[in-house]
Amino acid sequence: MTESATPDHSPHAGKRIAPKHATHALPSYLDPEHLGPWGIYLQQVDRVTPYLGHLAKWVETLKRPKRSLIVDVPIELDNGTIAHFEGYRVQHNLSRGPGKGGVRFHQDVTLSEVMALAAWMSIKNAAVNVPYGGAKGGIRIDPRQYSQNELEKVARRYTSEIGLIIGPTKDIPAPDVNTNEKVMAWMMDTYSMNTGATATGVVTGKPIDLGGSLGRREATGRGVFTVGVEAAKLTGLAIEGARVAVQGFGNVGGTAGKLFAEAGAKVVAVQDHTGTVYRDTGLDVDALLAHVQQTGGVKDFGEADAMGDDEFWAVDCDILIPAALEGQINKDTAPRIRASMVIEGANGPTTPTADDILRDRGVLVLPDVIANAGGVTVSYFEWVQDFSSFFWTEEEINQRLVKIMQDAFHGVWEVAQHHKVTLRTATFIVACSRILQARELRGLYP
Ligand SMILES: NC(=O)c1ccc[n+]([C@@H]2O[C@H](COP(=O)([O-])OP(=O)(O)OC[C@H]3O[C@@H](n4cnc5c(N)ncnc54)[C@H](O)[C@@H]3O)[C@@H](O)[C@H]2O)c1
Numbered sequence: 001m002t003e004s005a006t007p008d009h010s011p012h013a014g015k016r017i018a019p020k021h022a023t024h025a026l027p028s029y030l031d032p033e034h035l036g037p038w039g040i041y042l043q044q045v046d047r048v049t050p051y052l053g054h055l056a057k058w059v060e061t062l063k064r065p066k067r068s069l070i071v072d073v074p075i076e077l078d079n080g081t082i083a084h085f086e087g088y089r090v091q092h093n094l095s096r097g098p099g100k101g102g103v104r105f106h107q108d109v110t111l112s113e114v115m116a117l118a119a120w121m122s123i124k125n126a127a128v129n130v131p132y133g134g135a136k137g138g139i140r141i142d143p144r145q146y147s148q149n150e151l152e153k154v155a156r157r158y159t160s161e162i163g164l165i166i167g168p169t170k171d172i173p174a175p176d177v178n179t180n181e182k183v184m185a186w187m188m189d190t191y192s193m194n195t196g197a198t199a200t201g202v203v204t205g206k207p208i209d210l211g212g213s214l215g216r217r218e219a220t221g222r223g224v225f226t227v228g229v230e231a232a233k234l235t236g237l238a239i240e241g242a243r244v245a246v247q248g249f250g251n252v253g254g255t256a257g258k259l260f261a262e263a264g265a266k267v268v269a270v271q272d273h274t275g276t277v278y279r280d281t282g283l284d285v286d287a288l289l290a291h292v293q294q295t296g297g298v299k300d301f302g303e304a305d306a307m308g309d310d311e312f313w314a315v316d317c318d319i320l321i322p323a324a325l326e327g328q329i330n331k332d333t334a335p336r337i338r339a340s341m342v343i344e345g346a347n348g349p350t351t352p353t354a355d356d357i358l359r360d361r362g363v364l365v366l367p368d369v370i371a372n373a374g375g376v377t378v379s380y381f382e383w384v385q386d387f388s389s390f391f392w393t394e395e396e397i398n399q400r401l402v403k404i405m406q407d408a409f410h411g412v413w414e415v416a417q418h419h420k421v422t423l424r425t426a427t428f429i430v431a432c433s434r435i436l437q438a439r440e441l442r443g444l445y446p
Helices: 037-051 053-063 111-127 148-162 181-197 216-233 251-262 286-297 310-314 350-360 375-388 394-420 425-440
Strands: 067-076 084-092 101-105 135-138 171-175 243-247 266-272 275-278 319-323 341-343 364-366
Touching: 037 053, 037 111, 037 350, 037 425, 053 148, 053 251, 053 341, 053 425, 067 111, 067 148, 084 101, 084 111, 084 148, 101 111, 101 148, 101 181, 101 375, 111 135, 111 375, 135 148, 135 171, 148 181, 171 181, 216 251, 216 319, 216 341, 216 364, 216 375, 216 394, 243 251, 251 266, 251 286, 251 319, 266 286, 350 364, 364 425, 375 394, 394 425
Parallel strands: 101 135, 101 171, 243 266, 243 319, 319 341, 341 364
Antiparallel strands: 067 084, 084 135, 266 275
8 A cells, every 4th residue: 555545644634745755757847748858768768677677776866867057158249248048067877987978059959958968978888888977068059150259258158157067077078069179178278277277187079289089089980880890790791892871971970981981891872961972883982071071061072973862761771870960760761771780870860769660670770879989988088098197099099999899889789689679778778787786886875
C-alpha cells in the first residue's frame, strides 16, 4: 500500500501532503507537451534502463541535470545601444570528473537543447572513458548579425557570468556550432583576468600558441574514419573501393572524406549548404577541399556532375556519413538510404524513428556518441598537456586517439552482440553503467 493510500488520522488530514518518496518525472521548468531534444534523450535513457542491472536504482540521476545556469549577457553594441542575450551553461553529470562540452552561438538555442547536448556529452565522455562529466553551453545569438567587436563582448561577458561554475577542475568549455579558436582565446583570457592567473586549462580547442593541441582540428574526422574502418573489418566491408557519401564538408566531413579517400575508398557524393556534387568514379577530394576553401562550398566544382539535393539520400553507396546538422536522417530519408553503414559525424543526425527504420532494414549505424568522440578525446589530451605544460607531437596524439577510439568501439560492439541491441543502445549501456557506477561508489552527499 502506498503512503498516500494509508488511512490518515494525522493532524494534517485533508491537506495535500507530498508523498515522502515523491520524485517528479520532469523539472517544473520544462513544458511536458514540448520537451524538445531533452525528450529524445529521456527516451534513449528509458531504452537502456532494463540493461543496467542493480545500477538502475540510480537511473533518475541521469534524467535531471545536476546544475543549469541561465545568465543575462548585456553588451553595448557598436551603435551605442544596449542588447541583452540569453546564455546557458548546463552541467548534466559530474560523477566521473569535471564537466566538458562545447559552447554554441545560435539564435535558436534553448534550455532543453543545451540540457540534451550536455547529457549526450556525459554519455560520449563515459563511452570513450575520458575522466569527464557532461556539460554544454549556449547563447541565443545569430553571430552573422554582429561585428567581431560585439561578439568578443558577448563571449567575454558570458564567460564572466558562468565563471562561477567553470574552471580547469570544474567545467571546461570548448568550441561548438559557430564558435572557434578565437572565441576560446577570449574565454580563456576573460577567465584568467577574473581569477588573476593565466589558466590555459579552462577551455580546449584553443589556438596552438595559447596551449592548444596539435591534431585537434582533424580529431573528430579522424575518429569517424577510425570507427568506420573497425566496423568495416567486423562486417567484411572492404574500405578499398568502398563508395562513400558525405553530408557536410566542413571540419568533420571534410577530414573524414579525405581519410577515406586516402585509404582507397571512392567519395562519390558530397552535399553541403551550397549544393550536392557527384562523380560515379569518385571525386578528387583534395581538389574539392581546395574548392570549398576558395568559394565557401561544393557548388560549381568543375570535376563533378551536379546532383539534386534530394537525390543525395538515395545515392548508390556503401558508407554514408552525415556530418552537418541534426535530424537529417528521418522518416522521409531513412527508407531511401542504400548504404550498409551510417557513421554519425554530426550530433543527433538520426531521429529515433529513423533509427528504428534503419535497424529494421539492416543498416548498421555507428552512433554519434561514439563515432564523433574523437574531438573530445583530443580535447582531453589538450587539457592534460596544459596541466603538465608539456606538449606532445602530432604523431603521438594521433596514435593515442586511434587506440582510444578502437578500444572504445570494440567494447561497445561486444555489448551490442551480447544483448542483441543496436550500437546506440550498446553505447548508452556502457556509458550509463560507468556513470552510475561512479555515482554509487561516491554515494550521496551529505
Ligand atoms: N568539430 C568537432 O570537433 C565536432 C565534434 C563532435 C561533433 N561535431 C558535429 O559535427 C557536425 C559538423 O560540425 P563541423 O565542426 O564539421 O562544422 P563545420 O561548420 O565545419 O561544417 C558544417 C558543414 O555542414 C554543412 N551544412 C550546413 N547546413 C547544411 C545543410 N542544410 N545541408 C547540407 N549541409 C549543410 C556546411 O556547408 C558545412 O560543410 C555538427 O553537428 C557538430 O555538432 C563536431
